[in-house]
Amino acid sequence: MNNKAMLFDYVLHLADNQVIMAQRLSELCGHGPALEQDIAITNISLDLIGQARLLFQYAGKLDGRDEDQLAFLRDVHEFRNVLLVEQPNHDFAHVIVRQYLFDEFNFLNYQALCQSKDEDLAAIATKALMEVKYHRRFSRNWMLRLGDGTAISRQKMQDALNDLWSYPGEFFEMTGGEEILAKAGIAADVASMKPTWLANVTQTVKEASLVIPEGDWHQTGGKKGIHSEHLGHILAEMQFLQRAYPGQTW
Secondary structure (H helix, E strand, C coil): CCHHHHHHHHHHHHHHHHHHHHHHHHCCCCCCCCHHHHHHHHHHHHHHHHHHHHHHHHHHHHHCCCHHHHHHCCCHHHCCCCHHHHCCCCCHHHHHHHHHHHHHHHHHHHHHHCCCCCHHHHHHHHHHHHHHHHHHHHHHHHHHHHHCCCHHHHHHHHHHHHHHCCCHHHHHCCCHHHHHHHHCCCCCCHHHHHHHHHHHHHHHHHHCCCCCCCCCCCCCCHHHCCCCHHHHHHHHHHCHHHHHCCCCCC
């Protein structure tokens, strides 16, 4: 695989993380627990779609396809998002825990990419970082409010944390292409971010009166195109219009 192909795969992975998380959050539009949270979650979804668009546009320059083709005309096995972002919205606790675990990583990842030697990636990361700072503040505040809230809210948050804890380990896996790009100063060295991510998450979990689940085993496969059954359902809805009416544009 040449450098251009490795860069394409890497940018596609970044874009897929954002667009699938955005699609999950978009399902909550009009279904938030209160109007303020409904609007906030919808705005986070829109931010992530904006980030995904910039990344898909850049990937398209490397591959020849446009952003719509990359988002709407690839099959499940072609997506490279981590498994966490495709997990369902079981309840508000799962939404918040999933978002917080992702936001802490997303912040560190974009922060590192701001220093990328690839000018396009650095520009995208710099723009996105301000949005991700807000996302992280929003999800962290809700971790604290619900974890340190009532007995019921605390139990729901602990249950969600227990259910989702096996997924974040995939954040820190690196493909061979990523390792080469990281050594060249282009990609972020995500493997080195794990101690900082874990320290930040542990501090928040402690403040929220929750407990980090035991065990180091984690789910894997998303970066290689091996996904849970949930991604197919997400894409069936997300890609319906383009699949049903090929070539249509706004």
